[in-house]
Amino acid sequence: MAAGRAFSPTFYLLFPFATRYALFPTPPINRYNTTMKTIGLIGGMSWESTAHYYAALNRETAARLGGLHSAPVIVHSVDFAPIEALQRAGNWDAAGDELARIAAGLEGAGAELIGLATNTMHICAPQIRAALSVPFLHIATPTAEALVADGMRRVGLLGTRFTMEKRFYIEELEAAGLEVLVPDVGITNLNGIIYEELCRGIVRDESRAIYVEAVNRLRGRGAEAVILGCTEIGMLIDDDVSPLPTYDTTELHARALVAAALA
Helix, strand or coil: CHHHHCCCCCCCCCCCCCCCCCCCCCCCCCCCCCCCCCEEEEECCHHHHHHHHHHHHHHHHHHHHCCCCCCCCEEEECHHHHHHHHHHCCCCHHHHHHHHHHHHHHCCCCCCCEECCCHHHHHHHHHHHHHCCCCCCHHHHHHHHHHHHCCCEEEEECCCCHHHHCCCHHHHHHCCCCECCCCCHHHHHHHHHHCHHHHHHHCCHHHHHHHHHHHHHHCCCCCCEEEECCCCCHHHCCCCCCCCCCHHHHHHHHHHHHHHHHC
């Protein structure tokens, strides 16, 4: 952010999150040992989910430290339109170069730990890591750890078509011993709901029903749980409506970032 430039984002009340976050239990409040690393967050993809990230980071920090404590966070929120155009074009190298540049800028601004507030763009994780001398926490890592800790073995994955069809994300989950199932029909429709509705703040009951049906089909194929593998999907479904336990990557990632920052 340019020096002297005001930053006054508006954030919204979060939906009820799923409850599968025991892997990062909130310890007893400690108001004295408050040393915490500064988190650098690459956001804006979309800004809707980045707002949820910001709230989750601060909520978790307050729960751990108590009082008026909040998370030291530097956010670089990108313009999503050019990034989305690179996605459609399959120009992942150019997208990775841009995200690596941003990550290095966050480190230069004082961030001691970097998080990328999007599942899909973790396809560029190798380029981002290569640009950094500080840790980069992959979003799939805490997700896989939470699933394994809960004894899950076969899981469904919902996300953008890039996340569901390409191997970059599934391989991270498989490395943890998980069997990953993706929808066998309707991927184009599920993807369209993310980009045309959720990324624009539009939440429709009709779209929720489509996602619930997708989860039902995954359950019918043996899935024991479902990963909300796009940071916007939690706006649409959670445990209250899902036929399977949900693992919200936004919440899991945010909690893991706070845990790492306090380690």
